[in-house]
Amino acid sequence: MSVLDELPTTVATVVRQQIAPAAATLDRRRAFPSDNLRALAEAGALGLLVPVSHGGAGGGLEALSAACEEIGGACASTGMTFLMHSVAAATAASDAPAHGRAAELLAGIASGALLGTLAFSERGTGAHFYAPELQAVHEEGRVRISGRKSFVTSGGHADVYLVLVQSDETEGLDCYVVERDAPGVSFDGAWEGLGMAGNASVAMQLDDVAVDADARIGAPGAGAELVFGVVAPVFLVGLAAVNVGIAAAALATATAHAAGRHYADGSVLAEVQAIQHALADMDMAVRATRGLVREAARLGDADDDGALVPIMEAKVAATTAAEAVTQRALEVCGGQGYTPALPIARHLRDARAGAVMAPTNLVLRSWIGKALAGLPVP
Numbered sequence: 001m002s003v004l005d006e007l008p009t010t011v012a013t014v015v016r017q018q019i020a021p022a023a024a025t026l027d028r029r030r031a032f033p034s035d036n037l038r039a040l041a042e043a044g045a046l047g048l049l050v051p052v053s054h055g056g057a058g059g060g061l062e063a064l065s066a067a068c069e070e071i072g073g074a075c076a077s078t079g080m081t082f083l084m085h086s087v088a089a090a091t092a093a094s095d096a097p098a099h100g101r102a103a104e105l106l107a108g109i110a111s112g113a114l115l116g117t118l119a120f121s122e123r124g125t126g127a128h129f130y131a132p133e134l135q136a137v138h139e140e141g142r143v144r145i146s147g148r149k150s151f152v153t154s155g156g157h158a159d160v161y162l163v164l165v166q167s168d169e170t171e172g173l174d175c176y177v178v179e180r181d182a183p184g185v186s187f188d189g190a191w192e193g194l195g196m197a198g199n200a201s202v203a204m205q206l207d208d209v210a211v212d213a214d215a216r217i218g219a220p221g222a223g224a225e226l227v228f229g230v231v232a233p234v235f236l237v238g239l240a241a242v243n244v245g246i247a248a249a250a251l252a253t254a255t256a257h258a259a260g261r262h263y264a265d266g267s268v269l270a271e272v273q274a275i276q277h278a279l280a281d282m283d284m285a286v287r288a289t290r291g292l293v294r295e296a297a298r299l300g301d302a303d304d305d306g307a308l309v310p311i312m313e314a315k316v317a318a319t320t321a322a323e324a325v326t327q328r329a330l331e332v333c334g335g336q337g338y339t340p341a342l343p344i345a346r347h348l349r350d351a352r353a354g355a356v357m358a359p360t361n362l363v364l365r366s367w368i369g370k371a372l373a374g375l376p377v378p
C-alpha cells in the first residue's frame with residue numbers, strides 16, 4: 001500500500017490518539033498545535049499534496065478534503081494550520097521541476113521538517129488579498145521586500161512563508177519564498193480572534209528582507225496564475241472540508257447529548273419532537289455539504305473546466321452550514337452546550353472564521369454569480 005492509501009487510517013489514528021484529546025486544552029490556552037503537526041508529519045500527512053517524486057504522498061483535493069474534515073472536526077486550529085501548510089506545499093510543488101528555493105525546500109516541506117504557510121493578506125487591501133501593495137524590488141542581484149502582512153496563520157511558528165507581492169519586472173504579481181530566519185523578518189501581536197484559538201494568525205513585518213531571485217515561485221508575473229490556479233482551489237476545498245468537520249463534530253455531540261439527557265420523569269431529550277427536527281436538519285446539512293465538497297474536489301482533481309463554480313460554492317455552502325449547525329447544536333445542548341462541559345462553544349466560535357476568510361463569502365457569492373453569467377472572475 002502507498003503512503004496515500006494508508007493516510008486515511010494513519011490520520012484517523014493521529015486524530016484519535018493525539019489531536020482530539022488535546023483539543024479542549026489547546027483551545028483554552030490558545031496554544032499553537034506544534035505536537036499535533038509533528039504527529040501528522042510523522043504520519044506522512046504534511047506531504048499529502050507533494051508529488052511522490054519530491055518526497056510527498058502525491059495526493060489531490062479528494063484526499064485533502066478527507067484529511068481536513070477528519071482533523072478539523074477534532075481541532076479546527078490544527079485543521080487550519082495543516083491546511084495552510086498544505087496550500088503552501090502545493091504552491092511550492094507547482095514549480096517543482098524548476099531549480100529554485102522552493103524546489104530546494106520541497107523535501108523538507110513534504111516531510112514536515114519545514115512548516116509552510118501563506119503571507120498574502122495586508123491591512124491596506126483586506127479581502128482583496130490578490131491585489132497586494134507590497135512590492136518586490138530587484139537590486140544588485142537580489143530581491144528586496146519591505147512592508148507588513150496581516151493574519152499570517154502559523155505566524156512565527158512556520159519556517160517557510162509564501163509572500164505575495166507586486167512584481168517590479170512585469171505588470172503582474174510574484175510569489176516569493178521567505179524564510180522565518182531571514183534578516184528583517186519579524187512577527188508581532190498575539191492571535192486574539194473569536195475562534196481557531198491556536199492558529200496563531202499574526203502580523204509579519206518585512207524590513208528590507210533580501211531573497212535570491214530564484215526564491216520566486218514560477219515565472220515573473222505568474223503570481224495571479226498561482227493564486228487562482230493553485231492556491232484558491234486547494235484553500236477553498238480544504239477550508240470547506242474543515243468546516244464540514246466542525247459541523248459533523250457539533251452534530252455528533254448534539255446527538256449523543258440528546259440521546260443521553262434523562263429527566264427526572266424518566267423521559268429523554270431526544271423524545272422531544274423539536275429536538276428530533278433539529279437533529280434531522282443538522283444531519284441533512286452535513287451530508288449535503290460533504291457531498292458538495294467531495295464533488296468539487298473530484299472535479300478539481302480531474303481538471304474539469306467546470307470545477308471553479310462548485311469549488312467556490314463548496315466553501316460558501318460548508319462555512320454557512322457550519323455556522324447554522326453549530327448554532328442549532330447549541331440549542332439542542334441547552335445550557336450544557338454553553339459551558340465547557342461540551343465542546344459546542346468551541347465549535348461555534350471556530351465556525352465563525354470561514355465566512356470572513358478570503359475569498360470571503362460575500363466576495364465569493366459575487367464571483368459565483370459572475371462565473372454563472374459568463375463574466376470574468378474576479
Ligand SMILES: Cc1cc2nc3c(=O)[nH]c(=O)nc-3n(C[C@H](O)[C@H](O)[C@H](O)COP(=O)(O)OP(=O)(O)OC[C@H]3O[C@@H](n4cnc5c(N)ncnc54)[C@H](O)[C@@H]3O)c2cc1C
Pocket residue numbers: 084117118119120121122123125126127128129150151152153154193196199201353356357358359360361362363366
Ligand atoms: C482565522 C483567520 C486566518 C487567516 N489566515 C490567513 C493566512 O494564513 N494568510 C493570509 O494571507 N490571510 C489570512 N487571513 C486573512 C483573511 O483571508 C482575509 O484577508 C482577512 O480576514 C480580511 O479581513 P479585513 O478585515 O481586512 O477585510 P475587509 O476588506 O475590511 O472586508 C470587510 C468585509 O467587507 C466585505 N467586502 C470587502 N470588499 C468586498 C467586495 N468587493 N465585495 C463584497 N464584499 C466585500 C468582506 O467580505 C468582509 O466581510 C486569515 C483570517 C482569519 C480570520
